[in-house]
Amino acid sequence: MSDDFPPNSRYRNVSLMKRVAPDGTEEVYGARRIIPAMERYRALDHLRPASNMRIDDVAMDVYGDPEQYWRICDANGDAEPAQATGPEGRLLVIPMPLEVANDGNA
Numbered sequence: 001m002s003d004d005f006p007p008n009s010r011y012r013n014v015s016l017m018k019r020v021a022p023d024g025t026e027e028v029y030g031a032r033r034i035i036p037a038m039e040r041y042r043a044l045d046h047l048r049p050a051s052n053m054r055i056d057d058v059a060m061d062v063y064g065d066p067e068q069y070w071r072i073c074d075a076n077g078d079a080e081p082a083q084a085t086g087p088e089g090r091l092l093v094i095p096m097p098l099e100v101a102n103d104g105n106a
Helices: 055-063 066-076
Strands: 016-020 026-030 043-047 092-095
Touching: 043 055, 055 066, 055 092, 066 092
Parallel strands: none
Antiparallel strands: 016 026, 043 092
8 A cells, every 4th residue: 555645545545566667767656546346335415516517626515625536436437537527417426435434444
């Protein structure tokens, strides 16, 4: 696990890996982040975002931190944050953090 990422980062619990390039240079990178299955999430609330809302604005409104947008994306199966509030009329699940909903086992 890596403490190299801030506590609100989606990469907080991702391990750092190292590899040696063909020229001998050591490269450090984050391991692949596996998005939890959508059924693991418990809804804290639901929201139909207005057409002009951005996902980071939604995260700010519900979590008090725009950097937590990834929690909403993960719970709704959205790989592309820029499209997470569309299409218009969509009902978004606002999830409890897995650390809470899953007895601390994110």
